[in-house]
Amino acid sequence: MSTLNKSKLAILIKDRMDGLVSKNSINDAISVICDIMTEKLSEGEAISIPNLGLLDMHTYHGHDGLDISTGEIQYVNPFERVKFVPHHNLMVLLNRKKSEFKKG
Numbered sequence: 877m878s879t880l881n882k883s884k885l886a887i888l889i890k891d892r893m894d895g896l897v898s899k900n901s902i903n904d905a906i907s908v909i910c911d912i913m914t915e916k917l918s919e920g921e922a923i924s925i926p927n928l929g930l931l932d933m934h935t936y937h938g939h940d941g942l943d944i945s946t947g948e949i950q951y952v953n954p955f956e957r958v959k960f961v962p963h964h965n966l967m968v969l970l971n972r973k974k975s976e977f978k979k980g
Contacts, residue, residue, distance in 0.1 A: 885906060886899050890902055917933055920933055926963070928966055929960055929962040929966055931959070932959050932961065933956050933957075933959070936954060936956070937954050938951060938954040939952055
């Protein structure tokens with residue numbers, strides 16, 4: 877699986893903008909965006925990105941679960957994760973592009 881990190885993203889943006897903006901400036905902008913998103917999500921606010929989707933905090937409730945290594949029932953503490961809910965337009969676009977996706 878390919879991973880897109882901050883550095884790769886900055887290079888892609890710089891190339892798309894034909895080098896008009898420096899990689900350092902793009903890195904700074906990405907950092908600001910990530911900081912704002914982290915702050916909003918940690919405060920319980922959802923982030924809506926038009927035509928892309930919604931980022932929202934989802935709390936998984938505490939529950940009893942089976943530890944498969946020991947066979948014992950153990951309590952799993954509640955935890956939070958960021959959940960992405962894709963926008964309908966994104967799903968339509970991805971479904972149109974399905975044939976271009978590589979399997980494997």
